[in-house]
Amino acid sequence: MTTSSFAAPAPDAGPRPSAPTDGPPVATAPNSLAVTTGLVIVVLGSVYLATNHGAKQAVLFALGIGLGVALFHARFGFTSAWRQLVSVGQGRGLRAHTVLLGTTAALFAVVLATGAGFGGVSPQPSVDPIGVGTMVGALLFGIGMQLGGGCASGVLYHVGSGQSAIVITLASFVVGSFAGTWRIDFWHETLPTFGSYSLAEDLGYGGALAVTLLVLAAIAGASILVERRRTPPPVAPVPTARGLARIVRGSWPMWVGGVVLAALSALVLMTKGSAWGVTSAFALWGAKIAQALGMHPETWSYWQDPGNAADLNGSLLDHATTLNDLGIIVGAGLAAAVGGQFVVQRRIPWRIVVAGLLGGFLMGYGARLSFGCNIGAYLAGIASFSLSGWVWAVVALVGTWVGLRARRRLGLATPRPGDGVC
Template identity: 25%
Template structure:
């Protein structure tokens, strides 16, 4: 228990700190791909996937960890990921983003986090557990992409590395927009950690390394997986309600560590403050949290569990799940942001013509 507590909290705190300071928000990144045609955060995610994938398959070859892709619950992954993508737009952050923004004092994220935990628990051990089990039982026999084609995982890893390298190279060659910078108020390490703007690609490398670190640390406690957010979040509520210590695992301390790390980063950078959402935002956050918990449970993972971890393991679950999370995000972004803007612009034009 002590080992689980210490390593889980440390790994989670590192992740929360890095994500908060680097503003590693996949919700905003997926949304900006559609609205602003800005792909930088998606490229950053690819970098993190590459770093983790190279590291994890190296550990597997060394016999340090073990991994079996299992079956591919295609229906749950497709439908659940799409619903999850809609939910993260309404909630204002994905599962991990909700944890670290809660650590910043954003009360809307607290609302979304509570709804997310409740729905995830309901889906896993509550009244919707039979539905979850039924949909998840609809599977295809092979989840590993490499096994499907009968070739080595390293072929896909090298291909992903080359594609990602090309995209990043092209992005870095784009002309930089000059942004006036304020005179630093700090020096040395304090300036670097709490004041300097972190580049998303540097942040992605750190996220990938932390995701890699999670595998051996988690495996040492008997949990053979990397980063995971949905099940541990549900486990916290299940433990508080039922009191069964079996719900306490390495993942629980990981998500609690994300909150702690984000709080430390926000306090150190003077970005922590309690912010109360308006009525509409609060309602959207709650609904978004419910959709997140429902979708992630069906899909067997969230934007981290599927979008970062299972993609790095070269599974159909990971890559198809990531695709439908993005499609769900774009769908919600259209109705939440694009369509209202078009409506306001149309009304404004009509008013001017009337004058």
């Protein structure tokens, strides 16, 4: 990838527009220095965590590495899937979502019904309340991810694979997440709320899973009908290796990525007791930085919650979501290096800087209001059979429509199907 890839849209990929070719482009040689660096970080990081913070922390870091590898190899996009559906009617990415959501829901149903956890962990579902504040948050997140060029998980694996522009989005994401913790009581206590609802409470996990799978199948079918009516541009695969080497040096089919991510999500649930999330770590990083600068976020209601207070007073390397996030960055970097696609960009157009700053802040702030992001609110919510996950998805899809128009106001072209990754 070259610096020119940032001249129009922020990076956000999937399959590229098709051109005459005899087959998929061939992956280039591995980046030896980046591969070596990545392996050293993996080994030393795992040993340090296991020795000083316990085996559980090392496992969480390892699971994050696996998530990063899968996200990169499958080019698994949340931002791009919704953008392509809204802009040109391309439903391939959305159908990959249904595979991820359905497989994760099936695994969660087993784990939650049996209480299966490692080391005495008792897994809990992600069932969040629905209210005006949470819907405002989902809307802001949907707008922000189109401006910033990635979702929460996508920002992390883009950073890991060397895409410098996304570092700007990540920094602003952290600021926005921290800002969202201020006066959080206004959004969740002063504004109207409608409570929470779980399908599993009324139908049991078997019944809830059956309903969820039927809805996902209907969504997949609807996406096919949309494609037939709008005839989106054809797409072609990204660079990949041949044969078995494709597993470590190529692009995976998106459905394979969905299945692998679902399995890893279930292992995260069994290891830490709650579903995979991303953005609570960003809020914590921001609070730690704020304390170092002389601020006192510990006086805010969000940080007086016993769990959040314990995180703020503890080590970042004891924070499960932080370890997952760091692992995603490392795993994506290693996967990109092995595939010969780790390239650091040095020139970033000013419009991309502005869009990244604005989009990152909106995503961070929105994620705090809506109890999570495309992972913690959308994936975990739907897989936990919570109505909140579906509401988040619908509102964030509206935000996608608004965000695409905001891109044009900033003079940024709407990315074509396949331009970028997340």
